[in-house]
Amino acid sequence: MGMIRIAHISDTHITNEGAFKGYAFDLIVEEINRGNFDFVIHTGDITNQGLREEYEQAAYQLKKIQKPLVVLPGNHDVRNVGYKLFEDFIGPLNGVYEFRDGVVIWVDSTIPDLSDGRIGGHKFRWLKERLEEYSDRRFKIVAAHHHLVPLPDTGRERNVLFNAGDVLDLLLRHGVTLYTCGHKHVPNVYRVEDLIIDNAGCTSCKKTRKGDVNSYNIIELYDDGRVRVTIRRVTGDEITKEHKPVKPKIFVPSGRRLFRIVQMSESNVSDRVYFRRKTLENVVRMINERLRPDLVVHNGDMVDAGIERYYERAYEYYKLVKPQKILVPGHNDITYLGHELFQEYFGEPEVLELGDIVIIPVLSAQYETPIGVVGRMGQKKLRNTLREYEGKFRIVVMHHNVIPVPKSREIGFLEDAGDVLKVLTDEGTELVLTGHGGNAFGVKIENTPIVNAGSVSWELHRNPFGNSFNLVDIYTDMVVVWEVQSTWGSRKLLGIWKRKKH
Ligand SMILES: [Fe+2]
Ligand SMILES: [Fe+2]
DSSP, X not given: OOEEEEEEEOOOOBOSSTTBOHHHHHHHHHHHHHTTOSEEEEOSOOBSSOOHHHHHHHHHHHTTOOSOEEEOOOTTTTGGGHHHHHHHHTOOXXXXXXXTTEEEEEOOOEETTEEEEOOOHHHHHHHHHHHHHTTTOSEEEEEOSSOSSOOTTXXXXXXXXXXXXXXXXXXXXXXXXXXXXXXXXXXXXXXXTTEEEEXXXXXXXXXXXXXXXXXXXXXXXXXXXXXXXXXXXXXXOEEEEEEOOOOSOOOOOOSOEEEEEEEEOOOOBSSSTTBOHHHHHHHHHIIIIIIOOSEEEEOSOOBSSSOHHHHHHHHHHHHHOOSEEEEOOOTTTTSTTHHHHHHHHHOOOOOEEETTEEEEEOOOOBTTBSOBOOXXXXXXXXXXXXXXXXXXXXXXXXXXXXXXXXXOOOTTOBTTHHHHHHHHHHTTOSEEEEOOSSSXXXXXXXXXXXXXXXXXXXXXXXXXXXSEEEEEEEESSEEEEEEEETTTOOEEEEEEEEOOOO
C-alpha cells in the first residue's frame, strides 16, 4: 500500500549563542536523511532572533537536509524585521507545495515584534482561496507556526492564533487532513473531528518544557485515508497516534432518546438596552411549553453585573423555568458583589447525579476579569470527580472556552485551557458544555464533544444566526446538538456525534 512519509521539525532556534543545540539538530537531520521520507516541513523559529548572521548560519544548516523542504517563519524569525531576511535567505513566507495526491499550504502566522499569532485579513482570504483551489486533493495539510487548540504542559495559555476559532472552523469546513505547527516547544497530537492537529516539540532548542528532550514528528498518510503521527524524541522513545476519517459522515440516531438538555448562556439580565427582555421571556416559554427538557444548563453571565437589582430580576426569570436547572457563574456574574449574590440567589453549583447522567460543574470565573482559570487544584479535583463517575455519562459544565470559538477574539480566555482540555480528553469526558464568546460552536476533540452556547438574550453577541441557545439530545447511541434561534425557534444542526461504546 502506498504511503507518504513526512518529517516535521520545528523551533530549531539556530544561533551562535547558547539556545541552539547543534548536536540535536545533526542527530535528527541524520535520522531524517537516512529515513524514508518524501519531504520535510519546518514550522518556524528557524533562527533565534531573526538576525542576519543567524539566517546565514540557518541557510547553511538547513542545506544538510537532503529532502525537499517546506519552511515557514516563526515569531523569532520575524524579530528585528527578520521577515525581510527570511525571504532572502530561506524562501517565500507563504506558499503551496504539491505532492502526489496532496498539498501543503503554508501560512505566515507571525506578527512583527509579538510572540502572538494571527492569520488575519488578506492571509485568511488567501488561505481560503488555496483551500478552494486544492479542494480535490486527497490530503490537505495546512502549516503555520502558532498552535490552534490549547496545549497541555505549556504554562499559561497564550500566543494561540488570535483568530484560532475562525481558522479552526475554516479548516474543518474544507476537510483539511492535518494542521501542523510548532511554537510552544511541546509535542502533542489532537484529533478535532477528522482534522489532526500535529504540534511539533522543539528540534534543537535548549528551551524544552517540563525537562523534556528534543524531538520531531513523523507524519504518515496512507492510501486508505489513515493518518499516523509519531512523536519521536532524540532518546528514541516514540508515541504514535492513528486516525481514520469517517467518510461519508451520515449519522442518524437509532437508539432511544435518554435525556434532553437546554443549554444557554449570557442572558446578561440587566436594565441596559442590550438586554433583550422579550427574547428571554420567549425562550422561557419555549422551554416550558415546547421543548420540555430534563435539565436546563446556564453556562454563566446570568446578569450583566453583580448587583442586587440585576440578580433579583434574573431570579424572577429563572423561577419561571420549570425543569431542573444547574447554573455556573460567568465573569459578569461575579463582578462587584456578584460572588456573594450568586451564592445567595442560585447557590453553589454541585455535582448532580440523574440516573446514568452526571453533571459536573467547574468554576472558572475570576473576580473582576474576563480571564478564567480552573487552577492546578481545580484540575485535580476535576480529574478525580471524572474518575469517580467513570462509566456514567459525564457532562462537565463551565463558563470559559477550552477550544477556540469562531468570531471570538479570545479576550476572556482560560489561563490553563491546555491542561484543562487534557484532563477532559484524557478521561474521555462524554460531553463538555461551555458558554463564553457569544457564538455557538461544537466540535469533538479526541472522544469528547465540546459545545459552546451563544448568547441567549444579549445584543452584543458574535453570532450571525442571532441570539440562540442549544438543544442537546442524548440518545443511547448518539449525541445530537441543535442551535435554536431565541426569537424564531428555528433550528440549525450544530453537531452530531456517535457515543463511545462502553
Ligand atoms: Fe520557538
Ligand atoms: Fe515561536
